Amino acid sequence: MAGLGHPALIAALLFAALALGLCLAGALRKRSDITEAGVRAVVASFAFVVVAVLSLLTALFARDFSLEYVANYTSESLPAVYTLTSLWGGMEGSLLFWTLLLTGFSTAALIRAPAQRAGLAAWAGVVLTGVAIFFLALLLGPADPFTTLASPPPDGSGLNPLLQSPGMVIHPPLLYTGFVGFSIPFAFAVAALASGRLDEAWFVSTRRWTLFAWSALSVGIVLGGAWAYTELGWGGYWAWDPVENASFLPWLTATAFLHSVVVQEKRRMLKVWNVSLILLTYVLAVFGTFLTRSGILSSIHTFTEGDTGKWFLPFLAAMLLGSFALVAWRLDSLRSENRLDSLVSRESAFLGNNLLFVAAAFTVLWGTIYPIVNEALTGVRVSVGPAFFNSVFVPIGLALVALTGIGPLISWRRMSKGSFWRVLRGPVSAGGLVAIGLGLAGIRSVGALLAFSLCAFTAVSLAGEFARGGRVYRTREGLGWPAALRRTLLRNRRRYGGYVVHVGILLIVIGFAGAAFRTERQQEIRPGDTMEVGAYTLAYEGSTRSETEEKQVNAARVEVLRDGQAVATLRPQRNFHFAQQQTQSEVAIRSTPVEDLYVVMTSLDADGTAVLRAFVNPLTWWIWMGAAVMAAGIAVLLSETKGSAVRVTAPQRRREPAVATR
Template sequence: MPLLGHLSLWLAFLVGLWGAITGFVGGAPPQGRPDLQQSARYATFAMFGALVVAVISLEIGIFRHDFSLEYVAAYTSRNLPTFYLWSALYAGQKGSLLFWATVLSLFAALVQLMTSGRHRVYLPYVAAVTCAVAAFFISVMLFAANPFERLAFVPLDGRGMNPQLQNPGMVFHPPMLYLGYISITIPFAFAIAALLSKRLDSDWLVAIRKWTLVSWLFLSIGLLIGMWWAYVELGWGGYWAWDPVENAALLPWLVMTAFLHSVMVQEKRGMLKKWNLALIIGAWLLSIFGTFITRSGVIASVHSFTQSSVGYFFLAFLVVAAALSVWLYVSRLPLLEADATLEAMVSREASFLFNNLLLIGIAFSVLWGTLFPILSEAIKGTKITVGPPFFNQVNVPLGLALLAMTGIGPLIAWRRASIPNLRRQFAVPLTSGVFVLLILLVGGVRDVGALMALSIGGFVLATVVQEFARGARARHRQYGEPTPYAIIQLLARNRRRYGGYIVHVAIVLLFVAFAGMSFKTETEATLRPG
């Protein structure tokens, strides 16, 4: 089976290269080559099939305790519970690369099967990009981190999995983050396809709508499970320690969140075309950056793999991919002029823009703090680590402003908001926020951060309730629907808007939990003998 797995990797690599070449050549203007386009499409299926064979080969080695495989001996043992044997596939660097490439090839095949007719014009380039990225990951396995590497001797037992990794979180947290990271490649591939084909209207945004939501959802679930797991493993610094690998996972989530908001402005008003493309490209580059941080060992982290030559592969790939993406983006800037301009600073468009600026501001501060040890060592020769105080001091005010924007945005009209409309829209939410603040003050809460987070949270919740109530009343007047059924219909018929409000409620709950840390107390006591 190891030989079959190794041969499958080579087959997947060669097929991936072929898919990349035929996709780029076949999609080239003016007419393209339909035969090469079809070949690129089939290449995604063949690559996925070959990688599935490789995964099955490695899993058979894991479950049969084939300790002749270096990877199996390093991350499993005979007494490792079956529950964790499944997670051994991605417990180490080599296996996780195989997992990544296989899932990416699955997504590449699915997008070829599921994309509707009018968006199929992008598919040759999408196949090319996904095949090229997958081929890179496979090349890293073949030349630097082969999961089918054999040992010179066969040990009686393996070293087993790190005890800290033997937690239910290990079964769910890494796959969720991987799925989030990997699925960003699909929107990125469509963005590159739109740039190469010069089809830069909103069509490509419609094509990636579900994929961006899938990516954002997986990243969100992965981050939440990771926070829970870290809270269980108190030695890892509670639910969030601003660890470099934690930060690397947060960065693409922040950028994808910004995109999910700004894309509505482009679809509604034809604005922010340049910005949206930059966000998608940036999110994907940050996912590769996070992979580099995790696998290079250049920054100390309890979550990262050991330092290895794999990091150089990812650094080179990141630099080349960034250079090519930026060059292509800049060359298409004249084609990305907005269809409309911002008419007023008090408008829904402006609120989305402020929302994006806050999210990108948080992302920049996290990126700067994460890279600071590397930069300080390169410039001064001394590695200076930035700790939680820096991140908290910068991001808490930005986070509170962002929380406020989740309540302000839905209350402001598109194009231009009038004073009477603003008074009517803000009356109940503002009153609710002030009411929560007064209750907290009467209750003896004096921590400024907690007061702001909880009162702004009350404002946002009131906004959400008001939006649902108005929508339900409108449906009741028009269709005579009872309130519960009207709310269900609101969610069913306008999932983006009202589903977004539910997400806003979840964000409020997170901030309430964060505010709870203000009431944390630590005491030390000495016990008498006996």
């Protein structure tokens, strides 16, 4: 089966090239029959990529160490579930997985757009197959997963122990789904620019794709944080590492797009901005892939480093220059059809939101590449770590939380200042009360006070939205509050699903703010000794040793006491992995809504003396709870059917009578 891999990739490349030619001909000659033939070639290309993936999976599960990739990323003792993970655990396999998703998504998007084949879909097919050809060429050249070894080793090197985590089974596929998913709106945006069909069709027909990609990326990023928290052993979940930043960048611009596209739907404004945002999002997704594979920046997450990075640079340049040249070419056709009526309007709030999101994306990008820029300018290598990102990003993040609360309160088009202040009164009072209450309770961290009070402000604003919606159904249909709120949520899933996502974000921000009160201690400790961290006493009772096929497990037994009462027993581990000859710590966590007690054993001597690092992380639990609420909101958003979707409004007159509507 492994022998099929290479020929299958060649066939996939040939069909992709054929598809590109047919879609281009269909687009230029406006012939839907030719475009349909091109789409069939896309399907054939996808089918051959599936064959290649199955070939590699077969080799991985069969431990065919004659393939270099299999020898590098599996071993005889590797559990089956992590054998699947090794498909994307290395550079070549991850690019093959990327190509599988790309051709699969292209197939799904193109065969579901029959009415548009002569126009948008034909050009989108050109773009998507062009991207697929780049990745297939990489797989047949510098990133060949089917390279064979002259003398296969008796056992493989095995997968990096850090990647042997349940989170790693789903975290990378979700990130790739997000990155690759943005290729569909990107392709349709380029198609709109190339074909001159610059109405809302391109983003309406790809709206679900954008939302799907954004959702996958959101969940993937949170799972990455959860993986870092439970596996890396430093007590945190986000380190502003270049690879983390690479996934965050397209998320920021895509989030900006999801907000600003509402302005285009409602008011037919911000057309240039929206098309630029989606182009930028995909370019940043590919830039992230380049960062993780080039080795130009140091990262603890760089599991897929190789020499393929240099091939991404011309590809990135072509995408960036090509797509923005198209924007410049069509600039006149992308003018807004309406004008802003007032500075106090929801359009202005969306503009402010977009300014902050793009500033946040620029900050992350700038901080990530600054070491390279500085080295090029001054010859001195410098570092940019969490302290820089936190000090620049946190104010932007807090301003975004405030706008999340302000946005729903303002009307479209215009609102009198008096009305604006009236609707602000409740949320501002709630925020003020929380700030005063927490201040009186002894909290002195200004950052945390601001975060908590802004969360209260925004929560009251969002609660007001649900209350207003529910009241309408209570009055009109005589429903009780639960049924009325359910009806409110389900009747306008996009709007209220979005609000649920915002509630999840607020909970996550509360979790982040808890970091201001983090406590940690590190101590060398002998069996029978104790150490203090926060309000806890950790009594180290000793360690036990056992062996599995793949590792030696050294588990400490730590009794946790609070106010003299035993509250838990934690068992942090320090394990030795045989295949990789690596020692790896396994964290023990006692998690509650108030605080997490996080214990990691960083060394263990033969006489049982251990070094323990213990952290008390207040409110971290709320990050994962917020992510769950966010996922529920995303589910509501994705469940929106075509019938319940908000329709694009008909073209409006340039000036309309001034009526305050909310």
